[in-house]
Amino acid sequence: MRRGIALLLSFFFMMSQVQAYQLIMPTERKNCTTNDYAFLYGKAKSAEALTINGHSVYIAPNGAFAHSVKLHDGENRVIIRTLYGLMIYKYFKTTPARQEIAVENMEFTKAYVNHDNTPLRSEPIDAGLNRIGHLFGGTHIVVNGSKGSFYRVFLSKDKEAWIAKKDVTLTDEEFYPAEFINMDSERFKNAMIQTITFSKKLPYTVEDGEKEMIFRVYNPELSEESVYNLNIPKPEKYAYNITLDEGKYTFKVRKLTENIKEAVVVIDAGHGGSEKGAIGCLGDEEKDINLQIANQVAALLKKHDINVVMTRECDANLALEDRVNIAKENFADVFVSIHLNSIGDVPMDIHKKRGTSVYYFNNNSKALAEILERTVTRSAGTREDGVQTGSFAVIRPTEYAGVLVEAAYMTNPIDSTLYTNDKWIHKAAKGISDGIIQYLKK
Numbered sequence: 001m002r003r004g005i006a007l008l009l010s011f012f013f014m015m016s017q018v019q020a021y022q023l024i025m026p027t028e029r030k031n032c033t034t035n036d037y038a039f040l041y042g043k044a045k046s047a048e049a050l051t052i053n054g055h056s057v058y059i060a061p062n063g064a065f066a067h068s069v070k071l072h073d074g075e076n077r078v079i080i081r082t083l084y085g086l087m088i089y090k091y092f093k094t095t096p097a098r099q100e101i102a103v104e105n106m107e108f109t110k111a112y113v114n115h116d117n118t119p120l121r122s123e124p125i126d127a128g129l130n131r132i133g134h135l136f137g138g139t140h141i142v143v144n145g146s147k148g149s150f151y152r153v154f155l156s157k158d159k160e161a162w163i164a165k166k167d168v169t170l171t172d173e174e175f176y177p178a179e180f181i182n183m184d185s186e187r188f189k190n191a192m193i194q195t196i197t198f199s200k201k202l203p204y205t206v207e208d209g210e211k212e213m214i215f216r217v218y219n220p221e222l223s224e225e226s227v228y229n230l231n232i233p234k235p236e237k238y239a240y241n242i243t244l245d246e247g248k249y250t251f252k253v254r255k256l257t258e259n260i261k262e263a264v265v266v267i268d269a270g271h272g273g274s275e276k277g278a279i280g281c282l283g284d285e286e287k288d289i290n291l292q293i294a295n296q297v298a299a300l301l302k303k304h305d306i307n308v309v310m311t312r313e314c315d316a317n318l319a320l321e322d323r324v325n326i327a328k329e330n331f332a333d334v335f336v337s338i339h340l341n342s343i344g345d346v347p348m349d350i351h352k353k354r355g356t357s358v359y360y361f362n363n364n365s366k367a368l369a370e371i372l373e374r375t376v377t378r379s380a381g382t383r384e385d386g387v388q389t390g391s392f393a394v395i396r397p398t399e400y401a402g403v404l405v406e407a408a409y410m411t412n413p414i415d416s417t418l419y420t421n422d423k424w425i426h427k428a429a430k431g432i433s434d435g436i437i438q439y440l441k442k
């Protein structure tokens with residue numbers, strides 16, 4: 001009988017140990033990582049009983065908690081202790097050897113760009129904000145160096161760039177410079193259109209300056225100083241696009257409408273279907289919260305007779321490219337992608353990282369980002385995490401003012417008390433729709 005009671009007690013002990021907390025991250029007891037920090041988060045029942053490696057961990061009223069532990073190379077043990085027992089998680093950290101690859105100079109070699117929308121970069125790195133333009137398929141370029149998976153592109157004696165080797169085909173064809181054919185400009189309703197034509201497709205860059213747009217087309221086979229500059233004045237709220245037909249470039253800078261009833265606003269609920277996005281402390285999936293906010297933003301905008309297009313209205317997979325195409329096909333003035341944030345490899349105090357951030361990529365979207373940061377933090381009562389630049393596929397196009405709103409952090413215990421609350425979802429949506437309307441009326 002005693003043995004029975006002891007067994008029963010140890011059973012309850014085990015049960016309570018299992019139920020004292022639930023980890024969302026990590027999902028495994030043994031982990032291999034190159035990150036500097038182990039990031040653990042989840043939900044707990046008891047409000048005072050959780051320590052991680054001896055540090056007592058803050059637990060939000062809804063049970064959400066998060067904690068990070070600095071890792072050293074080799075095996076690290078992370079011990080989670082509750083009133084009922086302890087659990088050990090192992091992290092094996094390796095630091096990958098950084099091998100510096102040298103630039104190799106090459107003979108001047110001709111190459112063709114393989115496909116449209118090929119990034120031209122200021123550094124040989126496939127990430128971040130280093131895109132200085134996007135080349136069309138069939139563009140003739142000259143390369144004169146190599147580093148890792150990139151070629152160095154010679155544009156003029158003052159300007160070099162980098163392009164991924166997979167995006168070009170080298171040829172041993174003879175060099176022959178493009179002929180300049182003509183240049184023209186016209187004003188069409190709300191747009192400035194500038195064309196420049198050559199006998200073949202040439203590389204170009206775009207600079208979005210203080211008062212004007214500068215399109216530069218390079219003809220490096222003619223001379224190392226051959227650069228054609230087109231300066232186009234820009235209005236306060238604008239979008240632009242570049243097309244290439246044979247050797248004819250058309251640069252179009254469009255003034256966005258000031259009549260909100262004429263405006264087209266695309267609302268994009270981030271992720272969807274099997275792409276869940278971030279997983280929060282309580283196990284919620286980002287894609288669902290994004291959609292809840294997005295639906296309410298759309299409803300609020302429609303009350304003002306604004307033309308709203310949603311990229312997805314249900315829980316479905318949707319490629320980034322399709323989201324962009326929806327916006328382009330509908331001639332969007334404004335594109336707002338709605339997300340919730342998360343932190344992975346965290347070098348900062350994770351409890352300080354919370355609130356709303358708004359990302360933009362092109363200068364023509366900065367004003368929209370600044371307005372939304374203000375209206376969302378005010379309406380939703382979130383901390384200002386700031387306006388930031390980010391290279392996300394849905395906000396890289398220049399055809400609309402495009403921003404990505406990270407309304408709150410799913411991995412922050414305090415923020416998790418917000419985004420799980422229907423009233424907050426509405427306040428966040430109100431902040432987004434107010435910001436869009438303010439921008440359109442500006």
Ligand SMILES: [Zn+2]
Binds near residue numbers: 270286
């Ligand atoms: Zn997201």
